[in-house]
Amino acid sequence: MIANLRLAGRLLALVVALLGGLALHGVCRLFRRPSLWPRRFLGLVARIVGARVRVVGTPLDRDVVFLSNHLSWIDILAIAGATGSAFVAKGELRGVPLVGWLCTLNRTLFVSRDDRLQVAAQIAQLRTAIGAGGPVTVFPEGTTGDGVTLLPFKAALLAALDPPPPGVRVQPIRVDYGTATPELAWVGDEPGGAHALRVLRRRGRFPVTLHLLAPFDPAAAGNRKAIATQARAAIEDAA
Template sequence: MNGSTALPPWLPTAPCTPGHCAAHPETGRDHRADRAGAVLAVARLTAGIGAVLLGLLLAPAAGLLPAATRLALVRFWTRAVVRAFGVRVRYEGEAGAVTGPLLVVANHVSWLDIPLLAAVLPGRMVAKAEVRHWPVLGTLAALGGTLFIDRDRLRALPGTVRAMSGVLAGGGRVVVFPEGSTWCGRARGRFRPAAFQAALDSGCAVLPVRIDYRPTGAAAYVGDDPLGTSLWRVVSVRRMVADIRILDPISSLRYPDRGALAAAAQRAVDQGTVSQRAVSQRTVANESANLPSLSVHQRASSRPAAASSSRTPA
């Protein structure tokens, strides 16, 4: 995502840059009215970092708790982190109507995407290997069971897909951002098909999720944007709202290959349409105690977890 070194030619990249996308001044608007005061911004930044550090300190003890209790604490903590940074969240759709293993796929705009999804659809995240070495956040990611992928080594990709398939075949949930890089939110990238091979191999369903922010520019974490700059931009907005739309699950049995399945998931995210039945389950997180429940539906499948992930070059 971030870094100025030359990237291998096979890696997905976005044309979005901090100067053109994150700032994005709009003609005719007084942006001073949209900004929080310095005192409020500093208070949010302090509270957000404090919430992250508290999670790091409590993580070893939380690992000793029963799985259900641990998941509940993770959901509470991620909600607290996002709220501490001043972000109000609106979830739309049904997470509670579905159970079983699931590949959750979403568009990627910001580092905020990760705690926002973890608050309602906790699972094994897939992240680039560099995240493991980030201060504090890297430790939390490792403790949370993140599946790290070495994007510089194309030959390592089939192994990552096999690891994802193993989690799904064992009844777990995997969360991935198949664009492979963050985009500004006004534009989105193509869903890369490699991760979808894990859904085909395990026979599980795919759950597309659409993430939008208002204002979009302040949330965008793109190009070589430093994390500290992004944090300050988020806490300096007077009011930021994140909309998380949980869309209808897609059966992997309906598609012959990972390319077709990836295209179907991308169409769903681009359209962002939530069924009327799901709209009735809308939850607003500015009273953020009531989020959709943990379970996620998947259609039963007789498809074996084949070894076809070994033929997954990208």
């Protein structure tokens, strides 16, 4: 009963935040001003679901590709709120009502892992986004992990950094949920909706620490596999 009341309260807070954010976004569009609403909204959503984000280190604000470990959909909220980063996401997410639209507002790059014919076009799209200067986040593990074992990094999309656009740096991020990790990591066959409801019903707050690690020059690292190896080693060492 209490868990369901907690769920209802958080859902109501999310609706209020969405409506308020949409109004602010509309005003920005009306006066043709850049809208910071998606970043602030995603950061607020993280707080509503219980996250208390702490940033260790300094994120680069442009010409950067963040490479991060991946535990949950909450990672996106926390990283977006802290850095304003766009993300690379699976293509089917575009068709999810509301979520797909919100992803578009946050300049999400949708990719299809199954369409091999589109790989070159997707790499070119990502390379263009990186070259535009705004921060972009990639989760090289390709899926969420348990927060204990760092999965192998898949270097396929890092082809956009081989060679990198001029001046671009890579900054690894380690996401850490502390003692709440077993409850929040999204692993196994649990449906996304069930995981979201479980988080929304969860009692209390939980820490999310973003360790912004030392940036490095991807051109100096070598090819995409070397970039993936160096970033993974940095994240593993930060554990």
